[in-house]
Amino acid sequence: MNLRYKTFNYNTYANRGMTLEHDISLANEYYRCNDIAIVYKKPTPITIAKVNYPSRREAIIKEAYFKTPSTTDYNGIYKGKYIDFEAKETKSKTIFPLNNIHMHQIKHLENIMRHGGIGFLIVRFTTINKTFFLPAKKLIEFIKTNTRKSIPLTFFEKNGYLIKDKYNPRVDYIEILEKLYFSGGNDESTN
């Protein structure tokens, strides 16, 4: 064993502070079970280098590397519309650092919008326990008109939509989506 390396249980690590991801996963399950929307998180992209095959059915990956994702984490369909989003947490009480999102993820959301899909961001400020829905259009506007490396909380309060804590699903982002893009009368309906 190489002593320079520290091996530990990935799941324990992965669950640390992953509550937004967990909440969205439960919401997606709720939407699927109640036939409201079909949304899945994409698997983590990896490059596989070595696999052991003790038998045909029991392959064990022995060496693999994480890849930079080229798209967002979530996509799916709601009322016939393609939806696509990224979910991120920050511990900051006042800003959302933009290095949390890759440039090609932003580009991807822009592409989705141009092709008639609905793109957005779900950002949770964990310390103050506030979760926002931010349309991709607003995110891109911010990036194009600002040089700052972070989005202030006030921008989310002004341009985003607070996702209120509910019992089930806890992060009901479809409720916001429905109001913004499907119930009419809102400027977001044109994306």
Add this chain to the structure above:
Amino acid sequence: MNLRYKTFNYNTYANRGMTLEHDISLANEYYRCNDIAIVYKKPTPITIAKVNYPSRREAIIKEAYFKTPSTTDYNGIYKGKYIDFEAKETKSKTIFPLNNIHMHQIKHLENIMRHGGIGFLIVRFTTINKTFFLPAKKLIEFIKTNTRKSIPLTFFEKNGYLIKDKYNPRVDYIEILEKLYFSGGNDESTN
């Protein structure tokens, strides 16, 4: 080293007979570059058991397992519409064995259709070098009205659409999609 296990280069293995996947990957790249459609293959779903972190940036996955996919391999957007499909090859000259597709993948395609998306299958008979586009509706009809464990080639010839070999992109499935669902006058347009 455990001698019961055979370790070999995954990529060499992965490329064996993976030409349909490769062709679709090139087609998707072509569609993206020419701003025709945004379609990606989802990463292979795995369960990560052990990760080494020599440093923050250089994580190495040392133990992981392949998971049964709960959805299809490909999804994306074309002309505002959500599209979703699975691509499979068979060496058989006469039948496509249904154990190539998981039951929950078929269920997934059914869900997508019900929510107004376009679901389909791309099947290549490698030995006779024929690639078919089969609407999910036809696939589901076949499964519901047959007890056989495979779909005969003749069913594809009758109910599917031959994707002709082209220079670029080689597997132009969007061309079929366009004719079936967007140019009107075809019964597929209702999915």
